[in-house]
Amino acid sequence: MEDVKSAAVGGNADHQLNCYGLVFPENCDSHSGPHSVECLTTVWESKGCLGEGTKAPVKLKPSEKQALDSLNLDDVANNFETTRAEADGGDKDKGAQCYGLAFPENCDSYNGPHTINCLITIWEEVGCKVKGLKYPGDLTSAELNSLKNLDLR
Structure with a gap:
């Protein structure tokens, strides 16, 4: 058993798995x-x-x-x-x-999917206007779906 632990500490991935139940990252x-x-x-x-x-x-x-x-x-x-x-x-x-950022209001995840309210909040926070051509509330389903799964950055 000491040999297994020694080999694990020495970097042997199989023995790390045997001894600790995981391979060291x-x-x-x-x-x-x-x-x-x-x-x-x-x-x-x-x-x-x-x-x-x-x-x-x-x-x-x-x-x-x-x-x-x-x-x-x-x-x-x-x-x-x-x-x-x-x-x-x-x-x-x-x-x-x-x-590294606080989620905008109406947003509750970093990676999405994001709600339409989250996307609208971000739109407004960056200073875009409702009459803008890419306003989230006016997008097609395909355009909206492509935004919903982007991360917040």
């Missing part, structure tokens, strides 16, 4: 912390959050990084996944943490 050298910023960034991005997020690993305060270092890779992944799930559930603070 790219840039991650161990299951337990401390974790490099590169490792945390790999996990962060694998959970769908962006480098623009206010809690992206490169932007963490030392105390926040230290808190993540006390977690194993499974717990880090769960933490990041929860941040994204809460962001996609409409939590504006988590939206900023994960995606």
Whole structure:
């Protein structure tokens, strides 16, 4: 058993799976912390959050990084996944943490699909007018569908 763990820590993917139940993500050298910023960034991005997020690993305060270092890779992944799930559930603070922006009013996900009210809100926030030719309320179904599934950026 010690040989399996030693091989896992040494980078053997099969033994990582045997010992920990997962293959370490790219840039991650161990299951337990401390974790490099590169490792945390790999996990962060694998959970769908962006480098623009206010809690992206490169932007963490030392105390926040230290808190993540006390977690194993499974717990880090769960933490990041929860941040994204809460962001996609409409939590504006988590939206900023994960995606680097607060969702506009009437928008409750980063990736979509977005409601017509969300698209109209964005249209108005950027300063376009209702009489504009591409006003979301006047688009064809095909044009509207192409917008609905774009990310908010």
